[in-house]
Amino acid sequence: MDGAPGFRPLYRQVYDHLVKQISTGVWKAAEALPSEHALASSLGVSQGTVRKALDAMASENLIERRQGKGTYVSQYNEQSALFRFFRMAHPGGEKVIPDCGEKSISRRPANATEARKLAIKPDDMVVELRRTRWVEGRPAIFEMIVLPLALFPDIDRYDPLPNALYTLYQAEFDINIVQAEEELHADIARKEDASRLDLPLGSPILQIDRIAIDIAGRPVELRTSRCDTARLVYAVSIR
Amino acid sequence: MDGAPGFRPLYRQVYDHLVKQISTGVWKAAEALPSEHALASSLGVSQGTVRKALDAMASENLIERRQGKGTYVSQYNEQSALFRFFRMAHPGGEKVIPDCGEKSISRRPANATEARKLAIKPDDMVVELRRTRWVEGRPAIFEMIVLPLALFPDIDRYDPLPNALYTLYQAEFDINIVQAEEELHADIARKEDASRLDLPLGSPILQIDRIAIDIAGRPVELRTSRCDTARLVYAVSIR
DNA sequence: GAGTGGTCTAGACCACGCA
DNA sequence: GCGTGGTCTAGACCACTCT
Structure with a gap:
C-alpha cells in the first residue's frame, strides 16, 4: 500500500494501487479482480474504502462491476470500443x-x-x-x-x-x-x-x-x- | 420522500427530490443547501444516504461543496460557464x-x-x-x-x-x-x-x-x- | 469552539448469478 | 445456498472555515 507524503486519502491510495496492478498487467483485460472483501483484508482497509476506490475506477471505465458475479478489468469489444471513441x-x-x-x-x-x-x-x-x-x-x-x-x-x-x-x-x-x-x-x-x-x-x-x-x-x-x-x-x- | 413503484434506491430518491427542489427554485443559484445532517433528519434517512445523493449531484456540477462551509447550488460566472460549454x-x-x-x-x-x-x-x-x-x-x-x-x-x-x-x-x-x-x-x-x-x-x-x-x-x-x-x-x- | 463537509470503519440486509 | 456486488445505517474522527 505504500505511504506517500503529499497526503492522499486512503481510498485514493487504494485506487492508485489497483490502477497500477492493472497497468502493470497483474490483472489483465477481462479478468476478475479479487472480491471487495478479499481486497479489503489483503490491503488492511475496510470494505467501504475499497468500494470507494472501485466505484471511482468503474466511473472511469477502467473496470466493470457485475452484481452477483464480481469486478472485471474492462474488456474492449468491437462494439464498446467503437461506440466509446468513434x-x-x-x-x-x-x-x-x-x-x-x-x-x-x-x-x-x-x-x-x-x-x-x-x-x-x-x-x-x-x-x-x-x-x-x-x-x-x-x-x-x-x-x-x-x-x-x-x-x-x-x-x-x-x-x-x-x-x-x-x-x-x-x-x-x-x-x-x-x-x-x-x-x-x-x-x-x-x-x-x-x-x-x-x-x-x-x-x-x-x-x-x-x-x-x-x-x-x-x-x-x-x-x-x-x-x-x-x-x-x-x-x-x-x- | 414519496414512494415510487419502479424501485429506485433511497439515495436515488433523495437525489431526485433535491434536484426537484433546485429546478423548481426552492433553492436558487449560489444559495446554500441545508447541511447534510439537517437534510438527513428532515428526510428521515441517514447522513450517508444524503451524502451519496449530494456526491452524485456534485459530480454533475449541479452543486458545489466547500469543506467547512456548506453545499451551494452551482452559480455560473462568465469564466466557468464559458469554459464549460465553449x-x-x-x-x-x-x-x-x-x-x-x-x-x-x-x-x-x-x-x-x-x-x-x-x-x-x-x-x-x-x-x-x-x-x-x-x-x-x-x-x-x-x-x-x-x-x-x-x-x-x-x-x-x-x-x-x-x-x-x-x-x-x-x-x-x-x-x-x-x-x-x-x-x-x-x-x-x-x-x-x-x-x-x-x-x-x-x-x-x-x-x-x-x-x-x-x-x-x-x-x-x-x-x-x-x-x-x-x-x-x-x-x-x-x- | 462550533459547525460544516471529508474520510473511514463495521455491520446488517438486499439483489443477483450460479451451481 | 453461497458468494458476489449494492444499499443503508450509525458513529468516530479529521480538515477546514468562520466567529
Whole structure:
C-alpha cells in the first residue's frame, strides 16, 4: 500500500494501487479482480474504502462491476470500443458502424511534432498506418495513425487489422486506452482526400486530431482523421 | 420522500427530490443547501444516504461543496460557464475567450424542426438571436440562437447581453443549463459567413449544432455556430 | 469552539448469478 | 445456498472555515 507524503486519502491510495496492478498487467483485460472483501483484508482497509476506490475506477471505465458475479478489468469489444471513441453518427444521433477499406502500413522515424506529442525521442521509430473507412457502401473517413514502435513491436505484421484497433492494442500489447484528446477543424478536400473519399476537390472536410492516452497516462497513439461530413456528423455530449 | 413503484434506491430518491427542489427554485443559484445532517433528519434517512445523493449531484456540477462551509447550488460566472460549454481553443489546448460583436434579435413562430427539437408546438413563439463573436481582434464565430419565448419572457429587452448567455438564463429566468448535445460538420463559407466572418467565399467552416438541456431535463436552447477554424480548433476530451 | 463537509470503519440486509 | 456486488445505517474522527 505504500505511504506517500503529499497526503492522499486512503481510498485514493487504494485506487492508485489497483490502477497500477492493472497497468502493470497483474490483472489483465477481462479478468476478475479479487472480491471487495478479499481486497479489503489483503490491503488492511475496510470494505467501504475499497468500494470507494472501485466505484471511482468503474466511473472511469477502467473496470466493470457485475452484481452477483464480481469486478472485471474492462474488456474492449468491437462494439464498446467503437461506440466509446468513434464519435461519427447520423444527424439526429443514430449510431453508425464503419467498415475498413484499403490500408497501408510502414515504419519510419518520428518527426519532431510526433516525438513531442508521443513523448519519445525524435528519430525513434514509429509505425504509420493509413486506412480508409467506409460507411454504408461509401468511403467516409481517411485515417492516418502513428504509433511508437517500442510500445507496439511488430504491429505491422498483424493482418487483417480489427475494425476497432483498441481491442488489438489491449489483447496483443496490454495497452488499455482510457482517454482521448481531440481537436477538430474544418478544411477543404485536397487531392488525396478527393481520391480516397471519392469527392470533388474543394469539398468540406472535417479533420480530427487525436492523442490517445493509456491507463498509465502515457500518450500512445496519434490519429488524424479526415471525414466527409455530408452524411455524417461528429456527435458530443457536454455535461 | 414519496414512494415510487419502479424501485429506485433511497439515495436515488433523495437525489431526485433535491434536484426537484433546485429546478423548481426552492433553492436558487449560489444559495446554500441545508447541511447534510439537517437534510438527513428532515428526510428521515441517514447522513450517508444524503451524502451519496449530494456526491452524485456534485459530480454533475449541479452543486458545489466547500469543506467547512456548506453545499451551494452551482452559480455560473462568465469564466466557468464559458469554459464549460465553449469548446473553441488554440491548437495545443490553450483556452480562448471570445468577445461579442454586432447582434440582432427578433421574435417569430418556431418552424417545424425547431418545435420538434425544443418540444414545443409549431408556431409557438421563439426568440431568434444572431451575433458575431470575436477572438483576438478578428471575427471568428457566427451564432444563431433560438429560445422558446415562453421560457424566456421578454429576453429580447435585455441589453447588453452577457458574453456567456447561460449566466443570464440562470440569473433572470432560473434556468440552469447542465448539459449540451452537439453535432459538428464541415461546410463551406456562404455569402453570409463570408461577410460576417470576413472570409473568402468557399473557405472551410466548422458548423456546430447544439441543443442545451436544463436541470429539469428540458431542451431549452438551440444554437448553431459557424466557426472559422483557421486559427481555432474545437477541443474535446473523451474518457 | 462550533459547525460544516471529508474520510473511514463495521455491520446488517438486499439483489443477483450460479451451481 | 453461497458468494458476489449494492444499499443503508450509525458513529468516530479529521480538515477546514468562520466567529
